[in-house]
Structure formats: structure tokens, C-alpha cells
Amino acid sequence: MEKLDKDSYLKLSKWKRFVYKFKYFFLITIPRVFFKIEILDALSYLKLNRWQKLGYKIKYFYLIKIPRFFKNLGLKIWKGIKGFGLGVAHFFKNLFVTFKEGDKFTKLSYLFMGVGSFARGQILRGILFALMEIVFILYMILTGGYYLGKLNSLGLVQPLDADENLVANADNSFRILLYGVLTIFFIVAFIYTWYLNIKQNRINEQIKKDEKAIATTKDDLRAVVDQQFHRTLLALPTLGIIVFTLLPIVFMILVAFTNYDKNHNGISNALFGWVGFDNFGQLFSWSNGTNTFSATFGEILLWTLIWAFFATFTNYFLGLVVAMLINKKGIKLKKVWRTILVMSIAVPQFISLLYIKNIFAFDGIINDIIKFFGGQPVHFMDDQASPLMVRVTVILINIWIGIPYLMLVTTGILMNIPADLYESASIDGANVFQQYTKITLPYMLFVTGPYLLTSFTGNMNNFNVIYLLTGGAPHPQEMLKVNAGQTDLLITWLFKLTIDDSNYALGAVLGIIVFIIVAVISLIVYNILPSTKNEEAFQ
Numbered sequence: 001m002e003k004l005d006k007d008s009y010l011k012l013s014k015w016k017r018f019v020y021k022f023k024y025f026f027l028i029t030i031p032r033v034f035f036k037i038e039i040l041d042a043l044s045y046l047k048l049n050r051w052q053k054l055g056y057k058i059k060y061f062y063l064i065k066i067p068r069f070f071k072n073l074g075l076k077i078w079k080g081i082k083g084f085g086l087g088v089a090h091f092f093k094n095l096f097v098t099f100k101e102g103d104k105f106t107k108l109s110y111l112f113m114g115v116g117s118f119a120r121g122q123i124l125r126g127i128l129f130a131l132m133e134i135v136f137i138l139y140m141i142l143t144g145g146y147y148l149g150k151l152n153s154l155g156l157v158q159p160l161d162a163d164e165n166l167v168a169n170a171d172n173s174f175r176i177l178l179y180g181v182l183t184i185f186f187i188v189a190f191i192y193t194w195y196l197n198i199k200q201n202r203i204n205e206q207i208k209k210d211e212k213a214i215a216t217t218k219d220d221l222r223a224v225v226d227q228q229f230h231r232t233l234l235a236l237p238t239l240g241i242i243v244f245t246l247l248p249i250v251f252m253i254l255v256a257f258t259n260y261d262k263n264h265n266g267i268s269n270a271l272f273g274w275v276g277f278d279n280f281g282q283l284f285s286w287s288n289g290t291n292t293f294s295a296t297f298g299e300i301l302l303w304t305l306i307w308a309f310f311a312t313f314t315n316y317f318l319g320l321v322v323a324m325l326i327n328k329k330g331i332k333l334k335k336v337w338r339t340i341l342v343m344s345i346a347v348p349q350f351i352s353l354l355y356i357k358n359i360f361a362f363d364g365i366i367n368d369i370i371k372f373f374g375g376q377p378v379h380f381m382d383d384q385a386s387p388l389m390v391r392v393t394v395i396l397i398n399i400w401i402g403i404p405y406l407m408l409v410t411t412g413i414l415m416n417i418p419a420d421l422y423e424s425a426s427i428d429g430a431n432v433f434q435q436y437t438k439i440t441l442p443y444m445l446f447v448t449g450p451y452l453l454t455s456f457t458g459n460m461n462n463f464n465v466i467y468l469l470t471g472g473a474p475h476p477q478e479m480l481k482v483n484a485g486q487t488d489l490l491i492t493w494l495f496k497l498t499i500d501d502s503n504y505a506l507g508a509v510l511g512i513i514v515f516i517i518v519a520v521i522s523l524i525v526y527n528i529l530p531s532t533k534n535e536e537a538f539q
Helices: 004-008 013-035 042-048 050-101 106-109 115-119 125-152 171-208 217-224 227-257 277-282 292-327 334-346 349-359 366-371 386-414 419-427 432-461 463-469 490-500 505-526
Strands: none
Touching: 050 106, 050 171, 050 505, 106 115, 106 171, 115 125, 115 171, 115 463, 125 171, 125 217, 171 227, 171 432, 227 505, 277 292, 277 505, 292 334, 292 386, 292 490, 292 505, 334 386, 349 386, 349 463, 386 432, 386 463, 419 432, 432 505, 463 490
């Protein structure tokens, strides 16, 4: 928040003064009074020593930047809600005005889509609008209306009778939910197309009033491959995203509010229905002081964050060090070293991980070497191993897997750092470590900031390494009840709940939680990355 001088403050209106006072009180006064943080200018900040600067940065981040971020987020959400409300109001206003001022063809288009287009010689548009209405009506009569009507209950006729015999014409909860969601999407698409139909009539009436030529079918066909070609190209990918990405996401979210599991699969044993927030309560609430799901979720979430941190930054910094060593002047056979590292990337990770798992097995090569030198075999990654041993082992193995790729990424960036910077630093007396901390590392972090963010979120969902190496081991008894282990990530636990236990409802809840965590971390980090705010800094 920028502090205003007296003259600037007096120029504000009464309302703006009130807003300024409100913001100043919560963002400046409260932190100063309760947390004793003084907002320093640039000169005062430079007078601080290294530790004072670090303390000031920490205070400023937690007491000023984080509250400011959530305040701005709240304002954006409010603006979004406000904009949505204004958009809806504008939508209905346009419909009312168009109907009131439109001619008879426009008015008929409200009921029979395409009439206005046919009347004005736009045959292709008329056919498309009419076809959309016909298909929609037939779909709703033959299929959509049936599933939409059963969406509130997800079916009433059970697949099995009292004697556990299959019932003819029984309901199918899965199909009802799927087709119900699909029908809602189709209704939204129809309303949008219907609005386009009305909008085209309004535009054509205005063109006619201006005594200009209305686009013909030939003009429309020409526009499809010329002026509107970008929309033509995007039409199929957009439809694919809606059908294969957005629709499954909505379906998964709705499954989280049902009791869809192996005992209620909605097809062969029993229908599933809506249970509200019961699944979320099962995951987050404790009954009588204990809850297996809640305790397991907390432990796995903490380990997931720890794993993502170490898997990201150990690979990054060690890969950077390897790239710097190979690129260093005087190192011979640079291409050979790079080729050896690249070859490890070429081997499928699936094969590499299973091979390493056998190497570190209790009867594997590593323990054979230990026994050869008189030592006792070690449990590295099985149920007899300690959680710390397994976690450290998988992090070290992940370093071996990740360093070659990071070496390639950082090599290209290191070559773009101007050599003049290092020469100037050497002349000024900077040693190798100072050159690394003042030139190399800031440049690399600036350029690769977005990559580090995507790598961190990717490691949170890194299924292969954990599942193929440990399978979640070790599995203590209390976690085994919910088919989880102490090295499971949220993504591997979700896989076990859905594939092994067929607990799709709780799996959907976990999927939502993973999405929220990843989205929040990504948004916060992305907004504080310098490379997203000052792209010209290193040009």
C-alpha cells in the first residue's frame, strides 16, 4: 500500500478517503501496533545488517504480503461475483429489449431458432440453429429428460431384490449421474446457442437500419476459412476439453457427495445416492478423539509436502552443480559426460525403478555387498524398514533419476549468462562461491522460477517413483486399515482407495483436496515469482 502525503490525501473524495483510512488501518496500523513492524524506506533497509534484513523480510512477508494477498484475492472474488451478476442482468436486459424492438422474424426466433436467419437469406446459419433446436428437443424427450428427472435421487429401483436376484429394468446410478451431468452441459450449450440466435437477429436488424449488406451464406463460408479461421481451428479442441476434461472433473466432484463404493456401485449390487458432506466429515473429523482416515490424511499430506520439497530442490541444485562442473573450463570430454547422463534419461523410468527396487531389496545386490564385508543386511524399502530409512532412500534414488534431466535444462541456461559478468566479478575480487551466489544462482532462479513451480506441483503428484519403489511401505497396522503406507503420497493413496478398495467417493474427495492444495500453492508462488512480474530484468 502506497502511503499518501497530505496534499494527495486532501485531493481524494470523501469516499476514497474513507477507503484509504480503512486500508491504512488494517495494513499498516495493526501490524505496527500488534506486531511492531515498521515499514522501512529503501535507505533505512540498506542500513540493516544481514540478519536484520532477513528478519524484516520474514515479518514483512507474513504480516504484510500475505494479508495483502488475501485481501486482493477477496477483492478479485468480489469483482468476479459482481461482474457475473452484472453480466446476468445485462443478458436479460438484452433479451427484453431485443424482443420489444425486434421485428416479427426476431420475435419468432425466440421460439423457433433460425427463423430470422432464414428470412434474411442466411440459410447456413438458419439450418445450424434449427438443427440444434431439433436435436435438443429430441434428446430431452428420448433421453435427457429421463436422466435429469432421476438426478436428484440417482435411482429408486434397486438392481437386486430381497432374494438377491437381478431385477429387470432396474436403475443405474452411475449412468444416471453421468447422463444427468451431460444433460446439464447440453442445456447450457443450448441456452448459449439460443442466445447467439437472438444476438444475430439483433445485429442483422441494426445492419439493416444502417442500410448495409447482410452477410450471405457464401460470406459465412468464406469467413470460416478466412476471418474466423481461428475459431474454426479452436472449435474441435474446445469441444474435446469440455467432453474429456471439464465433464470428468464435474463428475468427480459430484461423486464426492455420494456413497459410491464397492458396496454401492449403482449397477450390480446396490444403488448409490447423495450423502452431502459425509465423506468430507469422514476425512476431517475425529470421533472419540481418533479417526483413522483423518490421522492418515494428515500424515500423508505432511509427507507429500516434504517429498515434493526435497524431490524438487535436491534435483535442481545438484543438477545445476553437475552442469556447472561439466561446463567448467578445463574439463575434458564434455560431450561424453553429457551423453552418459542423457542415456540414463533414454531408459524408461518404469524399468529403471523396478531394477533399483530389486537392487535395494533385502536379498538384493546392496545387501550382498554389505554381507560380504561382514555387515548385517538392511531393510531399505520394505515393511520391516523404518519410515525414515525408506523416505531417505526414495529421495536419494529420485536424485539419481532427476539429475540428468536437470543437467540438460540448466546447461542451456548457463550458456546464456554473459561471460562479462563473471569477468567483472573476478576483477572486483569475487571468489567462485560469491560469483555463484550473486550471479549464477539469482539468474537461474529468475529464469527457472516457473519451472520450479511446475516441478514442485508435479512431484506432489509423482506416482511412479513411490508406487514402483515402495508401494507405500512400511504399512503400520493403523494405516493398513485404510490401505495406506507411510511413504504413500496423496496421489498413490487415492489410487489405492479407488482401484484396490473401490472407494470412489472418498477417492473423489481426495482428488478435490489435492486439486485445492496444488492450486493454492501454485497461485501464491506464481504471484510472488519475480520472473512473472519483471520479465525484462535479465535482458
